[in-house]
Amino acid sequence: MAFVWFHKLGSPRHFYRLACRLTPWLAVITAALFLAGVYDGLFVAPPDYQQGDSYRIMFVHVPAAWMSLFTWMFMTVAGVLTLVWRMKVAESLMRAAAPLGASFTFLALVTGSLWGKPMWGTYWVWDARLTSELILLFLYLGFIALQSAIDDRRAAGRAGAVLALVGVVNIPIIHYSVQWWHTLHQGPTVTKLGSPSITWAMGLPLLIMAIAFMTYFAMAVLKRARCDILAAEADSGWVRDLAADSRT
């Protein structure tokens, strides 16, 4: 049973159909979560006793930063499936995730610097956390450039998978950078072991926004993967039928 399901999921045709069915639901869930999260974060949550209202940047910054790490790990898993089992769907998902990861990283860097200016007195500092996150952005851009530099899709997929596997060493470096080195960036308040040192009034909107970014990622990666699958399978019968149907 489970094997059949897995096998079906590996077929681009079935995966495309499943993705088409899932994306509208994910869109509704994501929109609802973002509305709730932004409302809770901007209207309900109290100002911070030290940072005033500036800390509200956190509700965008922290989920974006989490997703920037998650997306690379997602690409690494997809990369393994691409290299070991030659799964076309995994290859499409990996390629689809890269621009999203780059976007999350970019968002994390810019919102972080907008938060840093009023709190630290500077937009940027070359410390471990910020520098390793910037390197992550370059890794994403390198992955994207690699995909467009190699004409053969499958070869590009394998090269990308190798880059994803090598680049994953940067992920723990980013995560632990605030503990390994002295830095302006604060340590973890939510993901540390034991009880998180954040009050519920601020933690709840952060949690909602984090889930919203997650479902957003699921929706956006499926949408991008749909394009990638169509392009890869352009010569197969089911795509031609689909194209012919979409005309009417």
Add this chain to the structure above:
Amino acid sequence: MDWQAFFAMGGYAAFVWPSYALALVVLVVNLAAPHRRERQLLRRLARGRGHSGHAR
């Protein structure tokens, strides 16, 4: 609700609002782009000019 105070963000408006605006733009663009591309791809394939070489 004091809207003026709300938009002032305790004096941090210049940092808070650009953050949210940028997030909105980035998230919307990342959905709109594949949405448009998929329709273009299907249209091109329907015309019979679909070859994997062009569509990347």
